[in-house]
Amino acid sequence: MNLILYIFLKDKYNLVLFALNILPIYPLDGGRIVMLYFPKISKPLSIFMLCFASVASVYLLITYKSFSLILIVAYLAAYCVNY
16 A cells, blocks of 8 residues: 555655565565465564664664664564564
């Protein structure tokens, strides 16, 4: 839905939400698709992508003083631990 909204409205926030939502981390839509088609690699891929997102969030924190991605990564990490 965010991709369709981006196409019609040209709103950069919808594009960012779309990009975040297709990450292959389990509670997100991309992670659910990976779990559906590749169940054996879904958990290792989620952990790898969480590590990558953690590094990206630290970079954004240092460069732009943005805490938002760190909060999202922390929530996703807490969710993946229970998964």
